[in-house]
Amino acid sequence: MSTRVRFAPSPTGYLHVGGLRTALYNYLFAKSTGGTMVLRIEDTDRTRFVEDSQTNLIESLKWCGIEFDEGPLQGGDYGPYIQSERFDLYSEHAKILIDNGSAYYAFDTSEELDAMREKQKAAGIAPKYDRSTMRSQYTLGEEKTKELLAEGAPYVIRLKVPHEEIKYEDLIRGKVSVNGKDVDDQILLKSDGFPTYHLANIVDDHLMEITHVIRGEEWLPSVPKHILLYKAFGWEMPKFAHLPLLLNQNKQKLSKRHGDVAVEDFKQKGYFADAFTNFIALLGWNPSGEREIYTMDELIAGFNIEKVNKGGAIFDRRKLLWMNSEYLKAKPVSELADKLIPKLEADGIDYKSKEYVEAIISLLRERVDFVEEIPSFGDYMFGDIKGYDEKFMSKQWKDDTYSSIKPLLDELEGLTEWKDEPIHDIVKNFVETSGLGFGKVMNPIRLMVTGKSVGASLTLTMELLGKVESFKRINDFLKLKNEK
């Protein structure tokens, strides 16, 4: 039997990096087992619905290379794939549970429930719905219950949790067991007629023939409810795999409160999609332990759900930054130029040609973490010099500097083949004959040509800039210093 997995986000905003990791592992599992990847939108909480988040979610996922076989956009044999469009299904199924005694009606108001919890808290016991004292079907009796329902009184349907040991085998965690007495009588159908996550999730997973439920560890405590539900319906259970959490620096669940957690924030910051996905994939799982850089296909080929770690993983931005720079050094310059040029255009920077941009990128890519940093890091490659580094200038430009390097400048001015190698040869020769040392010679020239203290090979930089521009800058500087 082929595997079917689903990613089931709520449309409450943007794609969270934790959500991405869950989606990614589902995707890797589906692809590595030749299975089907389903997208299901869980929008049963109308109060948290955010417009456009479905589109947003799908776009972020797509950016990371995750696409679906079935879902709201592409359809499929198990649709609809949006829970609000499956509305009737849930109440029908809740009724089945009422009829077979696995669930019951309750009529408590939220005030009554609050009062109950207050009392339990004061008594030092765990807050839990008390089916024998609250206004449930059991305390009210069949007659009264029917009467209330007929009157149209607001009600919810709750799961009748038996006090028995509930066990299951998790693909990642192994045996897990909980006693039913510690499990609350979960509301399955809310008074607005919508199902809660628990009901909708189980009904849909069954109807969509999901074989493996791969989700975050935060769901672990509610697994007993889900198992009970499968049993109550008499359905076969899928296999469960609960992923370790993604943690912040304080070892707590990554959340919106601490910095960027939206995938699109990382996109906007300039991270490469493949670098970012690569990094996320290795948080909690690793195909070898030695290698770090993998393509999506390699991740798929090596994926094994049972080798996923149990412990949470801290999201380390420094390592992500490193990974991005690795991709930056390895990608074809043409691809990098395609990423950079729209930004240059948006900023109104004259970049001459794509070839020129590519040359600048290959000159500077080793010195930055993002390709977008190149226009500011190497601002002197685009248009005029933006100013001189004062500290560098006072250190490198002394009263006798001009006189000592003037012979070299004269020789360079006479050079006809303005290329890296001949320029370098002349400089090298000058350094040897003058006995000045490379630093004494090159730093002043770097200052005149780039204005900065750091940068790539100066001779290559000058070649790229061209002889005319290079000397224009040198002369401008000399005028400024009244040397000419």
Add this chain to the structure above:
RNA sequence: GGUCCCUUCGUCUAGUGGUUAGGACUCCGCCCUUUCACGGCGGCAACAGGGGUUCAAAUCCCCUAGGGAUCACCA
């Protein structure tokens, strides 16, 4: 607090009874070098603690400690 889950360098991890406990990020040193990087070489740094089982335990079992998740008519 109840319940559940987790625990190898600061961080991500390899490791499934016998290893000098390996790799990567970070940090430090050296080399390369016109600067800054890149690259190369090297270094610091871990099996939470305690009991068992075993000839042998990071690996299996138990206890303790610590951390986390969860306890809604949210997912």
